[in-house]
Amino acid sequence: MTSVTNPADLPGPFEIAAAWRGTELFDRKDWVVELHREHLDEIDAALHHAESLGGDVEAATIDDFPLPRLSDVLHAIQDRLEHGSGACLIRGLSVDRYTESQLRRIFWGLATRIGTPVSQSAAGERIFSVRDEGWKEKQPQARGPNTRKRLSFHTDRCDVIAFLCLKQAISGGANQLVSSVALYNEMRSRWPESLRALMQSFWYMRHTVDVANPRPYCQQPIFSCHEGHFAASYLRVLIDRAAAMPSAPDLSDQQLEALDRLESLAADPAFHVTIRQEPGDLLLLNNWTTFHRRDEFADSTDAEQRRHILRIWLAVPNSRPLDPRFADNYGSTAAGAVRGGMSPASE
Numbered sequence: 001m002t003s004v005t006n007p008a009d010l011p012g013p014f015e016i017a018a019a020w021r022g023t024e025l026f027d028r029k030d031w032v033v034e035l036h037r038e039h040l041d042e043i044d045a046a047l048h049h050a051e052s053l054g055g056d057v058e059a060a061t062i063d064d065f066p067l068p069r070l071s072d073v074l075h076a077i078q079d080r081l082e083h084g085s086g087a088c089l090i091r092g093l094s095v096d097r098y099t100e101s102q103l104r105r106i107f108w109g110l111a112t113r114i115g116t117p118v119s120q121s122a123a124g125e126r127i128f129s130v131r132d133e134g135w136k137e138k139q140p141q142a143r144g145p146n147t148r149k150r151l152s153f154h155t156d157r158c159d160v161i162a163f164l165c166l167k168q169a170i171s172g173g174a175n176q177l178v179s180s181v182a183l184y185n186e187m188r189s190r191w192p193e194s195l196r197a198l199m200q201s202f203w204y205m206r207h208t209v210d211v212a213n214p215r216p217y218c219q220q221p222i223f224s225c226h227e228g229h230f231a232a233s234y235l236r237v238l239i240d241r242a243a244a245m246p247s248a249p250d251l252s253d254q255q256l257e258a259l260d261r262l263e264s265l266a267a268d269p270a271f272h273v274t275i276r277q278e279p280g281d282l283l284l285l286n287n288w289t290t291f292h293r294r295d296e297f298a299d300s301t302d303a304e305q306r307r308h309i310l311r312i313w314l315a316v317p318n319s320r321p322l323d324p325r326f327a328d329n330y331g332s333t334a335a336g337a338v339r340g341g342m343s344p345a346s347e
């Protein structure tokens with residue numbers, strides 16, 4: 001039932017390019033970017049140059065991986081991720097031509113044209129392998145991307161997330177993408193009282209692998225508007241974990257209803273799209289305007305053929321200012337700041 005509560009005191013609706021619904025994304029000119037022969041030749045030349053320098057992949061600078069023409073394409077993507085659809089699929093890279101080490105170097109060279117990689121673990125990893133590591137659910141090392149189970153809609157702790165597919169699963173493993181801006185606008189119209197609840201601060205429990213974080217909890221909103229800029233951040237598993245702890249407050253009935261309505265709306269096929277990355281596909285998402293999730297998958301019995309996707313978390317120089325309540329989880333909330341990620345543990 002549509003609520004009769006007046007939404008006039010809520011920001012928006014946000015009529016911006018990132019407010020797409022469902023398959024509207026596929027009609028956007030900034031959704032797919034195809035790499036052409038000249039781009040691929042330039043990548044090969046940059047890889048040859050970078051390998052001749054040697055050194056750790058994650059220590060390489062932009063100058064170590066020169067892309068004189070492709071840089072303009074990547075800078076345009078950087079702009080569109082912030083001011084356009086907030087999602088981009090780069091196609092055309094042939095992974096069979098390279099070793100995994102070379103693909104890591106290529107991925108790093110492309111991603112660093114979009115932003116600054118930040119740490120994704122207490123080990124300080126800035127290129128993270130998304131694959132089934134066989135961890136059991138209660139093991140402290142376990143995190144969603146290192147299982148084969150279905151993941152719920154969420155965002156990651158960075159401005160932009162980048163995925164490069166090396167190997168895809170035998171079956172399953174598709175991704176759903178949804179515009180959090182469109183979800184906000186719909187909730188503003190249908191359930192403004194639930195939207196108000198989602199704009200309040202929620203308690204998040206510290207992630208089990210975030211061992212260098214001294215705070216057992218943080219508080220932040222799901223939807224926010226700061227200095228006229230929309231931003232959404234969401235990871236329900238950490239909200240539910242906090243609510244289950246005696247040292248954190250329980251979720252109210254209104255909060256639970258709001259969360260369930262948000263989940264239901266994101267799961268509506270009218271709002272999300274499904275894609276399945278193929279080897280060589282590079283997917284980029286603005287975490288402040290999109291949620292994503294992954295289906296459960298079945299893997300090959302051959303360890304060399306199992307699903308393997310590389311992931312980089314990026315802080316981008318053209319990012320939006322954030323509500324100050326995000327400071328505990330992201331560090332600086334200033335526009336263009338290097339923020340997000342997990343602090344590496346001390347030696």
